[in-house]
Amino acid sequence: MSSVVPAPRPSSPPAWVRVLAVPPAVALVLVGIWVAGGIVTDDLRGSMALTALWFAIVAGAAVVAWRRAAWLRPAAAAAVLAFAGVGGYLGYTSTTDRTVDEVLVSGPAALEGSFRGLAHPTEGTAAVVEQGGELVLTLSDFRTDPGPDLFVYVVPGSSSGDDVDGGARLGRLKGNIGNQQYAIPAGLDLAGGATVVVWCRAFSVSFGAAELVPAA
Numbered sequence: 001m002s003s004v005v006p007a008p009r010p011s012s013p014p015a016w017v018r019v020l021a022v023p024p025a026v027a028l029v030l031v032g033i034w035v036a037g038g039i040v041t042d043d044l045r046g047s048m049a050l051t052a053l054w055f056a057i058v059a060g061a062a063v064v065a066w067r068r069a070a071w072l073r074p075a076a077a078a079a080v081l082a083f084a085g086v087g088g089y090l091g092y093t094s095t096t097d098r099t100v101d102e103v104l105v106s107g108p109a110a111l112e113g114s115f116r117g118l119a120h121p122t123e124g125t126a127a128v129v130e131q132g133g134e135l136v137l138t139l140s141d142f143r144t145d146p147g148p149d150l151f152v153y154v155v156p157g158s159s160s161g162d163d164v165d166g167g168a169r170l171g172r173l174k175g176n177i178g179n180q181q182y183a184i185p186a187g188l189d190l191a192g193g194a195t196v197v198v199w200c201r202a203f204s205v206s207f208g209a210a211e212l213v214p215a216a
Contacts, residue, residue, distance in 0.1 A: 013071045025075035026082045029058055033086055037203045047203040051090075058083050090202060093148040100175035104138045105131045111194060111212035118161060119200070120145040122208020126196040127215070128184065135184040137170060137196065146176045149202035154184060159195035161209020173198060 036050035062076035109127035116122065124142030128135055137154060155167035170182035184190075193214070198207040 018071050018074050021072060021075040022078045025079040029079045029082045030086065032058070033083070039204070047205065051087075055083055055087065090148045094146055097146050097177055098175040100178040100180050102174070102178075102180050104140060104179055104181050105129050105136050107131055109215040110135075111190060112215040113196070113210040113212040115142070115144075115196075115198075115208045115210040116161075117144075117208050118206045120147065120207045122198060124210075126210040126212060128190060128194065128212060134186070135188075135190070136181050137184055138179070138181045139196075140179050142178060142180065144176050144198055144207050147200050147202075147207060149200055150176070150207065151199050151201055152182055153197040153199050154188065154190070155195045155197060156189055157192045157194065158211060159197075159209070161195050161197050161206050161211070163206065164197050164199050167195075167197065 032054045033051060036054045037047045040047070040050055058079055062080050065072040065076040107129045109129050111128040113126055115124045115126065122144040125140045126142075127138050127140070129138055130136075137152070139152075150173035152170045152173055153164040153167040154170060155161075155164060168185050168188050170184065174180045190212075194212045196210045196212060198209070199205075200207055
């Protein structure tokens with residue numbers, strides 16, 4: 001009677017292949033967050049829903065990879081950890097207020113306007129003040145919802161505030177509550193007025209905007 005020879009087990013890739021699989025897995029997770037959160041839609045709730053869906057897909061794929069391909073386990077674990085880290089950051093910054101109280105520059109305002117809410121309730125006054133030959137943007141009695149990756153933009157001219165095309169980024173929003181100020185780049189033409197936009201870069205959405213007109 002002939003004996004049955006068991007089929008050889010498929011060989012596992014070497015350790016260096018397992019390691020090389022980690023960066024692409026992490027990159028894929030981050031690109032997916034960027035696309036789901038900021039490219040597909042500029043609606044905040046839609047972006048959050050798509051990000052949650054992407055997390056479910058990543059988690060499901062990680063479970064399958066963990067069970068069926070042992071050599072992919074490092075990549076699967078890295079992908080889940082990357083999503084947890086980024087998701088934790090987005091969640092924390094979206095629920096935690098940050099208050100600032102800077103001493104604002106004094107002087108007559110060249111331009112001034114009040115904030116209106118767009119994706120989130122936003123209020124306060126924005127003004128452009130000249131000091132020492134330089135322009136400074138001040139935000140007084142400012143308040144908006146906390147959010148991830150918030151920046152302050154100035155868009156020359158009148159704008160709806162729904163985007164920041166053609167605008168200058170002044171810096172990361174120092175706090176979602178309180179008085180604060182930002183230097184305006186030299187050469188930015190504000191003769192025709194301006195619009196200040198609080199922009200969430202992570203989800204490509206405007207929290208609020210203030211149209212600035214010559215102060216009375």
